[in-house]
Amino acid sequence: MRTNDMTKMTYRDAIRLGITEEMRLDRDVIFLGEDIGVYGGAFGVSKGLLEEFGEERILDTPISEAAIVGTAVGAATTGLRPVCEIMFMDFITLGLDALVNQGAKMRYMFGGQSQVPMVLRLPAGSGTGAAAQHSQSLEAWLCHVPGLKVVTPSTPAQAKGLIKAAIRDNNPVCFIEHKMLYDAVGLVPLDEEYTLEIGKTIVERPGKDVTIVAYGTTLAKAVEAADFLEEEGIRVEILNPLTLYPMDMKPIIESVIKTGCLIVAHEAAKTGGVGGEIVARVVESEAFDYLTAPIVRLGGLDVPIPFNQELESAAVPQRNDFVHSVYRLLNRE
Amino acid sequence: MIELSEELLLRMYYKMNQARYFEEKLDELDVKGLVHGTVHLALGQEAAGVMACLALEEGDLVSLSHRGHAQAIGFGLDVNLMMAECLGKDTGYCKGKGGSMHIADVENGNLGANGVVGGGFGLSCGAALTQKYQHTGKVVLCFAGDGATNTGSFHESLNLASIWKLPVVFFIENNQYGMSNPVENHMNVENISDRSEAYNMPGLTIDGNDFLDVYNTVTKALRYARAGKGPVLIEAKTYRFSGHSKSDKQLYRDEQEVKEWQKKDPLLKMKEYLRENRIFTEKQIQKMETEAMISIEQAVEFAKKSPSPQLDTILADVYA
Structure with missing residues (x-):
């Protein structure tokens, strides 16, 4: 179906729509994971898929992440296009051999012989009160593995466009979903051919005074801060690196050249986070000469995510952290 | 009993010898310092690796262990390209980017030797899922060693x-040691095949040094898996004559033990069988051995003469 129509839906429904469309278009696409069948997935993303596609294509697995990811790699290498749901991103730890040592490297270490078209859906992030083992943002680990692609949508439209592109990509793609975004509502294109190119950073909100690079729920907080700051005449430019690895740096560098100020932000622990890599690439680039103030890195505190609600929200960057950082960069405080 | 044609027996004996010469030659090159990195030899395990693969049908797939040269030769890989890969040459199976531990021929169903002990189990399930989903009628043969059966991935x-009745045969070469650790120290079961009971699948323990036992058992197991009845676990008891890898001083075993197993050398056992049953003349046996040796010498020549990969290939093939 080709159409210019858009409809309002949640981030959750947009992911499901993207998967559904790709499964209708391509019989090689299968979907496996824990409780994705009758239960509909821990976060309801796969609801209804079993009814449409049957047990042959919607495969409820045992609680065996190593076997789930390993099976996906083996199936992908032999001609299928598996999509896996890892119930919480935290549990990818249990399937990392198959992903990191097998799937990510096969093509290169076999001299270009194979391709591994698979998608790992990874619900990430804090805010749900699920504490330290169900709230992590481990994207930086994955961004350290050549051979993997890492993408993360921040809106329903991006969710649909990126999940479709990830399924069509011939490499292992880690698709990071922020759990606090599942109920977020937005306009989503209904066109079956609507996809978002992997490897592109987008300007989410144009501005001129300060550049902010953020993704996930942190992006939403940056937008809130930008709305607030705009009332004071400060125009923040927000960039969204939809693909965290390999990252498209050009728009970020161009923006820093324009604004001279940079804030990078994410929920993941600050030390060793993706933000540090963005900063390093900016200072290695021609944008270095245009910086008018020290760069600001906003990241999660270097602690496991705590349970208590106040502690939990204090562990990750919030709207006011952006506001204060912008003031500081512009000497307004 | 499965009927063995003369032609098949010939191929079996030839490939067993090729596997033996391949690794002896590789070891020699290694000692001379011509091999970068390490090699894991399966000297003494040739009946297991070669015969299990010879039982496969056209189009079946394999996942090899890190000790996979004999398996690869049994599967039909070109010894020239294998040797070139072991020497890191551009003409090798992986264009010099994989080495001995990652020899693969994906297009023809060899999903690769695996540097991670236990790394092939999940891949094999996935490859078997593809066969089941596409109704190809093909089976995946998954090789691993005794040590790999202690990984979570195995279980x-x-x-x-088992629950998905995947067409896969798990073939464990129990060579008595996980690197230096003897089997009785690293698992508390008499036979690795006993572990199949936990998954309600057939489990068989066989003499991995007996070419007929390996060939017949794997043939039957493949038939079972191909019929859609589900996976089979086979344990082939065998022994590696060489150390784990080049750094191994073999402090964990005594020479007497090695000598005892050398009496059960799978090549000698097969030769005895051929003689006893007067299948081939002494001259024919000799000829096969010589031809196998020549093929390996040619492989070494091919590998030595082959160019190294160009430096500008370093960034190629990270992504499809």
């Missing part, structure tokens, strides 16, 4: 293969 994969 998760056997469980998954």
